[in-house]
Amino acid sequence: MNTTRHLEPAPAAPTTLPGPQRPPAEALAMYTQKIYADPRTERSGARELLLAFAYALTVADVPASAIIKTASKALGRHPKTGRWRIKPLIAADLPRYAAPGSETYITGRCKAPRHRPYVPRDASAQQRHRAQSDDRNTERVCGTSATLHVTERDPATGWHTLHSYCTRHRAEAQRVEHQLAQQNAAAPEPVPNRGGLLPAHFKADWQQVYRWATASPRWTPPSWGISADEWPTPGQTPPPIARQRLRLIPAPTSVDPDTP
Numbered sequence: 001m002n003t004t005r006h007l008e009p010a011p012a013a014p015t016t017l018p019g020p021q022r023p024p025a026e027a028l029a030m031y032t033q034k035i036y037a038d039p040r041t042e043r044s045g046a047r048e049l050l051l052a053f054a055y056a057l058t059v060a061d062v063p064a065s066a067i068i069k070t071a072s073k074a075l076g077r078h079p080k081t082g083r084w085r086i087k088p089l090i091a092a093d094l095p096r097y098a099a100p101g102s103e104t105y106i107t108g109r110c111k112a113p114r115h116r117p118y119v120p121r122d123a124s125a126q127q128r129h130r131a132q133s134d135d136r137n138t139e140r141v142c143g144t145s146a147t148l149h150v151t152e153r154d155p156a157t158g159w160h161t162l163h164s165y166c167t168r169h170r171a172e173a174q175r176v177e178h179q180l181a182q183q184n185a186a187a188p189e190p191v192p193n194r195g196g197l198l199p200a201h202f203k204a205d206w207q208q209v210y211r212w213a214t215a216s217p218r219w220t221p222p223s224w225g226i227s228a229d230e231w232p233t234p235g236q237t238p239p240p241i242a243r244q245r246l247r248l249i250p251a252p253t254s255v256d257p258d259t260p
């Protein structure tokens, strides 16, 4: 069976590259060291993907047009689905902002102000005593399971903070929403907090590669930049971009690298 498929959209032409400036084994050692030294690669699970690219760029000794295909072969197929793993791994490195609740189910308790003390129903004297130190009483909040969430956007980072309310405090939620409207409208596009590690370690037309991996032909990078190195960390100076570690990887060619 011929599994070769053509890519969508029109493929980018591979670029001819200058030869590596170091012996391949030495270059691989350098990349590996830098990847392991970058704590973001461990947190995100991107380390394996980056190491596969480092291998393809150095000791694999393949033409530039075969780098993605070679990285794909190194990563192999998913043991259960049998699909090549490279696309989901690149998609997981898509530069993006993950807002609270976008990746996990939001659980929260209503933070509307409490006017009367919280006393558990049918409680024993001991339970009543314990309720005095309950945060519903110490913080004077409603504390009921929340189903309404009002987003507050940070004026500097655009990051979201959720304020949660129960259905009984819908009016309070609307009041806070109204109060935040102006600040939220003026907030910048959120600083990304996920992905962007491939562009931080290797040079390529990553927009094309991310579009290919996510099958999103219109995807564009965040305005803060495509590389995680470009994003400001609140309260910290951004890390310097070490240009010497960047080397060009061409975008996928007309042959799907998913099928090495």
Ligand SMILES: [Zn+2]
Pocket (backbone or CB within 6 Å): 110, 111, 112, 142, 143, 144, 165, 166, 167, 168, 169
């Ligand atoms: Zn409430």
